[in-house]
Amino acid sequence: MYVLIVLVKENEDRWVVKKLPVIEQRRYEPLECYQKIEGYINNQINQVWFINQSIPLVKASYVRDKQVFLSTKQVKRWMNRASSKWSIGWYKLLDKNIKLKKSDDIDAVTFWNSIKHRLEGKLLHIYELQRSITYMDNRINITLDQLYDYLFVWSWLDLIEVYSGIYQKPAPFTFKKRLECRRCLNTDIKKWQVHCYSCGSECYYCEQCLQLGKVKSCSLLISNRQQDQKANLAKPTIHSIAHYIQPYHLSDAQEDAVKQLLESIIEYYQLSRRVRKLRKKDKPLQYLIWAVTGAGKTEMIFPLIALFLSMKKTVLIAIPRRDVVQELQPRIAKAFPTYKVISLYGGSRQVWDFGQIYVTTTHQLVRFSSYFDLVILDEMDAFPYYNNKMLSRTLKRVQKDKSCFVQLTATLPYKERLQVRFRQLNYIKVPVRYHRHPLPIPEFVKTASLFSILQAHAIPPTLKHIIEQSHQRGAVLFIFLQRKVYLQPFAQLLKQNFSYLAISYTFAEDVDREVKVKQFRERKIDILITTSILERGVTIKKSDICIMDAHQLAYTRTAIVQMAGRAGRSIEDPKGFVYLLGLEKTAEIKGAIKDIKHMNELARSKGYFKS
């Protein structure tokens, strides 16, 4: 089943689409088809480009790569051969009985200009593009059938690039045929034998990005054709380093780290490619900033962003968690009032806008491709980004070539620790908090396990001492548990023994978690019992930490450091207490204490502490 499309060239830049009636391929031979078409097209044609040649080529390209549209090279070659103002293309429609409507009067080019900005730097599924057009402009209700026509014209005019969703990855030195999802770059695609009705043959789909909309091998992904890079080649004006650092009032330790970072970046961009190769500085710009908890990481980003904005480049700040994105967006908008800041997360309203600074969750990056010059990843060891292959792959895809990639953490996981040890990663340490006091060192106290405490229904004297001590000091207390089953009975036990304290508990599925945290911040709650959900991203003045069952396997080295980092964050009370209650002192606990002590010693040797 084929449908004929004719492009009429009116002016230099204006093309109009016209459709001709349907011809069934089964009934007629290709030559007969050709004669029929000639009948349909009236005497207006001077010269018709030879169709018989095109059919096998179109079919071949359709079957092998599942690519519906012709490449522009082929078309241009044929156009030159035909040398006429008429050119004819074929494409297979998916269904037999689709009713053909008269093509709309909107010109392809003018329509393109109205929706151009929505495709900027993006890789969209065809359903997403359709949704964006119908939802944003209430006037235009476009059907999929019409959209296919427009795509056909735009791809001919070199405005967009159209890809198939899943394609066979070229692997020259192996016999393995590997399929790859073009959106999430997943290479292990299962081969279910399911007949796909929308393309009429066997079709593969990607399982990993299924929740973001199904990508099949016959579904189309659309991206804006990239502009010439010559426009960006003009050398930008770069000020001195002090110009970028001064307005943000950083501390000594922060300033040293930022200076080190900015010097190497500016050197990279100022040198020409040849000199860079000679001096062996042609490595990609990748940095890891290892700053302790409460060091003021977000303030350290600002001079970096200011540098890239002055070079007229786009900036991305990717964060795994959604609520942190919502917190960070107004802070950055306040620091850079002249630029447009866009925050993207599940259900945000700015999905189709474009600006200079993007603050997004890591899942939203699936829609982008090679757009950003500076990529900052905050909390790289947090769930769901860490150990998720899909997200790390897409984060690489988003960067342009010659871009800068900066990761921020408070704690290093094992894999990155090895990379740092063997100098594969450029890293910068910030060993002191912004108030220039040493980190509180956790103290191990041997106590019975939580299960036996609940069974005996009596609080051990060590825990009793900790609670009374923090109450006399006027501080609030965090208690971390491993399992949420124990939350309710443990809270009840504490309430019986300490009737003068307000005690509450939260967990991941709790509906009014934010309300409880807010109350805790206002000191209406004295003791908050949580699982590891409040492990990071919470700052509360004058608080103590207590971790139950610290010997358990779930409490890794990084988790203990993060939880200990909740204590003593404010200037008024820089010294908090951290207690680890458990049966034995495991290697993880020893490692965490070693990490914190190491950072304190480093800061002391450099003279960052307040005397």
Next chain:
Amino acid sequence: MYFIGEQSYCIQCHKLLTMYDNSKVFIENINIKLTYFCLSCKYSLPYIHKVKCTICHAHQACYNSCTINQELRQNFSSVAYNDEVKELLRTFKFEGNVAAGQALSPLFLLPIARYLKETKQFSLLKKVIRRGLFSYGEGTSSYNIVTSVPISRQRLIERGFNQATFFAKHVANRLNAPFVNFLYREDGFEHISHLNKHERERVVQHLYKIKQDTIDRLNSKLSDREIKPINIIIVDDIYTTGNTLKACAKEIKRSTRFPCQIYGITLARA
């Protein structure tokens, strides 16, 4: 499913599967091999053990006044329409996860066995229980034909597959019977899932139409011979009021020229 050197996860609770999750579920002398589920999820599925109404296969009290009518004789289903089954069917139908459909399809063994007992095809039942799937090229049994409830063409293009046909092909493979597409659904109607019980009855009547070409071919082949009545099995995913199955059966019964009995086999019973 457990392979050596390959990780795979439970389709329902997303836990890593081990060797010990490989055992079968044993119900009514049948081993059901659910390879995509972990052990606890396998046994927590709401299988229908006792049936209150033999005609519509209700596991709770049947409020419809069920009588043996000429169009749809009986319905058989395997599990109750639980929240967990609902979630699995949603991922299969709307998200397009074929693995969920593949995981659910072995559950059809239970209603198939009940259907074979009811129609007294004991020799076939023995084969189905022992061997499961038939090998290719074995002689087909001439008394069963399998069809499925159609969906509209527009939705077929959106999803890429019909979930009822997916199950029906599995059933046909189990029974070693031919799969024939009798029916099509007219375009331009909305979903019936959000409609009232009485509204459904009104809407459904004119929704399903028969394909004239295929039914003519069948009529010409089968009407001349004097044989036992042929069993036509309609496969669907959910049975709620039974109006869709009845409408399909009515349409088939009206146009056939040979003696036939029509049964329904569904996955879930609401």
